[in-house]
Structures are given as C-alpha cells and as structure tokens.
Amino acid sequence: MKKHVWKISLLAILALGLIGILWAHQPGRMTGGGSVFVGDMRVTHGFELYCTVDVDGTTFQPGPNNLEINWNGNRFHLENLEAGLCTAGVDPAPPKAPFYKFDGWGTGKYNGVSGFRIRFTLTDKGEPGVNDTAMFDIWEDANPSNDVLYVPENVLTFGNQQAHFCTGNGNCTP
Numbered sequence: 610m611k612k613h614v615w616k617i618s619l620l621a622i623l624a625l626g627l628i629g630i631l632w633a634h635q636p637g638r639m640t641g642g643g644s645v646f647v648g649d650m651r652v653t654h655g656f657e658l659y660c661t662v663d664v665d666g667t668t669f670q671p672g673p674n675n676l677e678i679n680w681n682g683n684r685f686h687l688e689n690l691e692a693g694l695c696t697a698g699v700d701p702a703p704p705k706a707p708f709y710k711f712d713g714w715g716t717g718k719y720n721g722v723s724g725f726r727i728r729f730t731l732t733d734k735g736e737p738g739v740n741d742t743a744m745f746d747i748w749e750d751a752n753p754s755n756d757v758l759y760v761p762e763n764v765l766t767f768g769n770q771q772a773h774f775c776t777g778n779g780n781c782t783p
Contacts, residue, residue, distance in 0.1 A: 636662045636671065636775035637695050639711045639731060643768015645743050647760050652680040654743060656687075656731070658711060659775070660695035668692075671775070676717075676729070678745060680758060683720055685727065685747050690715040695772075701733035706772035709733050719747065719757055726750045730762060731770050738769030 642655030659671040676687035692715075695708035711731045719725040727747045734740035744762040749755040 636660055637707045637773060638671075638775055639695075639733065639770060639772050641731075641733075641738075641741075641768060641770035643738070643741070643743070643765040643770065645760055645763040646766055647763070650680055651766075652678060652745070652758070652760050654678045654745070658690065658693055658713060658731075660708065660711070661692050674715075676713075676727075678747070678758070683757070685717055685719050685725065685758070687715055687717040687727065688723065689717070699734060701735050701772050703736055704771075704773070706733065707774060708772050711772070716750065717747075719749075724750050725757065726753075733770045733772040736769075738765060741765045741768070741770040743770070
C-alpha cells in the first residue's frame with residue numbers, strides 16, 4: 610500500500626515540479642542535519658542539497674549534493690540526486706530564503722552497496738530549528754518491497770535545517 614501512495618506522491622511532486630519550472634523557481638540550496646526518532650530508534654542525517662533549476666527550458670541539477678543518513682549501525686549515502694523540488698511558502702527567515710521545503714529523490718549506497726533508492730522531504734520552519742521536519746524512505750531498487758528505512762515526517766529532536774539562496778561553493782548555473 611505504501612508504495613502505491615508514494616507513487617501517487619511522486620506523480621504529485623513531478624506535477625508540482627513542472628508547475629515550479631513554469632513559475633521559474635529561484636535556485637537555492639539547503640544545508641543542515643539532525644536527529645529524528647522512530648520509536649526508540651534514533652535516525653541522524655546531515656546534508657547539503659541544491660534545488661533543481663530550469664535554464665532556458667532545460668532542467669539542471671546543480672551540486673555538490675550530499676546526504677548521509679545513519680541508524681542502528683546502518684548508513685545510507687546519496688550518490689545521485691535525480692531531482693530536488695524546492696517549494697516556496699513559509700519564509701524560514703532568518704535568514705531570508707526563496708523556499709522552505711525540499712522534496713528530493715535519487716539513488717545511493719546502503720551499507721556501502723549501490724542499488725538503493727531514496728525519497729525524502731526536509732523543511733526549514735525558522736530558527737532555531739525546533740519546528741524543522743524530516744521524512745525518509747529508502748528501499749532496494751531491484752526489490753521495491755525491500756524497505757530498509759521508513760521515517761514518516763517527524764519534527765527534529767536535535768539539529769537545524771537551513772534554506773538558502775544559491776550561494777557558497779555550489780554552481781547553480783550550467
């Protein structure tokens with residue numbers, strides 16, 4: 610059931626992505642990390658991720674894009690961010706930013722082995738980060754019913770996630 614829901618969610622994200630491209634979203638990036646709990650299990654994460662941008666009708670994925678998730682002795686490392694949809698809404702100031710929500714998906718390594726997919730949502734709901742949220746779903750690409758981690762959207766217990774205008778070491782144009 611969950612996979613069907615995520616497929617519908619992915620279609621909605623793609624539709625919103627097309628709308629976002631038509632609205633010419635401003636490039637941005639999100640940085641940070643922290644911890645969420647699923648029952649007694651602590652899941653930690655750290656990242657620097659760039660929004661997918663549209664340049665003259667061609668989508669471009671700036672970078673570098675890094676995401677690491679650790680739990681119960683396991684680890685996931687993002688190898689390829691296929692898309693990062695950045696949604697405007699709540700202004701997460703300070704500092705001011707062009708978006709507050711990052712929906713992403715891509716591929717990576719689980720415990721050092723390639724062939725795994727991830728879908729995730731990260732939010733920046735202002736300082737000092739006590740209302741920021743994270744959601745992660747990681748599964749084996751060849752066997753989608755093999756979920757290795759599912760974290761429903763949770764408020765961070767520790768940490769902070771920060772939306773930014775596109776600055777820093779990343780290249781936001783092709």
